[in-house]
Amino acid sequence: VSASGVQRIRTTAESHRRIAIVEVMGRHSGYLALGAAYGQPDILLVPEHRLQIDMLVERIKEIYTLQKHCVIVCGEGIVDEHGQELGAEHASTDPAGNKILSGASEALRALLIQRLGDDYFTSKRRNESARAAIFTRKLGHTQRGGRPILFDRFYAAQLGGHAVDMLLRGMANAVAILQYTRQRGFFLSEAQANDFRDRWGYIHARLMHPSFYDPRSLRPSPVGIDYLLPIFNNALAPDDVEVLRTELFDPSHLTMPYHSVNVDIDKRIRYLSES
Numbered sequence: 191v192s193a194s195g196v197q198r199i200r201t202t203a204e205s206h207r208r209i210a211i212v213e214v215m216g217r218h219s220g221y222l223a224l225g226a227a228y229g230q231p232d233i234l235l236v237p238e239h240r241l242q243i244d245m246l247v248e249r250i251k252e253i254y255t256l257q258k259h260c261v262i263v264c265g266e267g268i269v270d271e272h273g274q275e276l277g278a279e280h281a282s283t284d285p286a287g288n289k290i291l292s293g294a295s296e297a298l299r300a301l302l303i304q305r306l307g308d309d310y311f312t313s314k315r316r317n318e319s320a321r322a323a324i325f326t327r328k329l330g331h332t333q334r335g336g337r338p339i340l341f342d343r344f345y346a347a348q349l350g351g352h353a354v355d356m357l358l359r360g361m362a363n364a365v366a367i368l369q370y371t372r373q374r375g376f377f378l379s380e381a382q383a384n385d386f387r388d389r390w391g392y393i394h395a396r397l398m399h400p401s402f403y404d405p406r407s408l409r410p411s412p413v414g415i416d417y418l419l420p421i422f423n424n425a426l427a428p429d430d431v432e433v434l435r436t437e438l439f440d441p442s443h444l445t446m447p448y449h450s451v452n453v454d455i456d457k458r459i460r461y462l463s464e465s
Contacts, residue, residue, distance in 0.1 A: 191336070192222060195329045196229025196263060203259040207316040209250065209302065209324045211262045213295035215333050220398040222333065223265040224414055228422065232260050233408045235298075237267035238400050241276070247305045249408060258316065266294045276301075295326035340427040345376065352378045370420060 192214050203210040212231065216222040220236030227234055232253045235241060253260045269275050277293025303320040310320065317323035338346070345368055353366040363383045370376050386393045402414030410418065 191333045192226035192263075192329055193229035195327075195332070196226055196231050196261060199327055200230075200259075200261050203261050204257075207258045207323070209254065209260045209262070211264060211295045211298055211302075211324065211326045213264055213266055213326065213328045215330070216265050216267065217395065218267040218397060219395055220265045220403065223263055224398060224402055224410055225418060225422075226263045227410045227414075227418070229263070230261075231263040232257075233262040234403070234410065235262065235264040235268050235408065236398060236403050237265045237269060238398050239403055239405045240273060241268055241270050241298075242405070243271065243301060243305065246408070247302070250302070250306070251310075262298075264294055264298055268294050268298070295328060299324050299326050337430070337433060339425045339430060341421060341425040348378055352380070356380055375420065 196212055199210050199212055202208065212226070214222045214226055216237070218237045220238050223234060223236045233246070233249060235246075250260050250262075267275060275294070277295070277297035302324050306320050306324075308319045308321075311317040311323045312319070349366045349368060356364055356366060361380065365381050365383055365386070367379050367381050368376060369379050388394065399413075402411055402417055403409075404411040404414075
């Protein structure tokens, strides 16, 4: 979804000679931003590496001079040179108690407007101001909705089955996990839940390993590419494409209301409660 969103937004950036900043989810983890590299953004910014604004501005100028537009992907938790989150609302928290990260792309846009300035664009006769030339888009919840791809469908089912097997073996306080090695490929395993806790009992979000990103090129490193390839090389199946052809523009969608799975679940719960 992120890769497709980047490709679609490039159409506007390219035709209108603008700089697009595409913000993806992930909080302080850069995995989603890394995966968005499949959409061929010109610049990729991840939370695990501090933003070097001078280098970023020079890189944007190089790209914009060459191709008259630029597409930037940024994770919502990116930080500045001092480690401060861009656009974080310190007074607001989500239902889980996490600080709301609501404006990384807008904060980055404000920085670029200030650093590039209006003259940079007007002198090239490409836009009337920096504010007009630089725009932001948040892909938001579209990134975690809709039909899962083959990789997710297959391994989610495998992990669910493995979790049931673990219960049958008498395991408790454990987690079914998916692992990968070059020799074995992807395989199922398990881990004790306490292995994920630190010495004080807290479970921390998994961050992207810094080696997956090249801060000089502002793109995935060779290690990051090696990480992505096994996941996405065969991630789509023919039925993923077929469902677009047969279901997206199904004429019945114009007359029939959406049938929620929650309705069916509620019926089954009532049936079990009454039986």
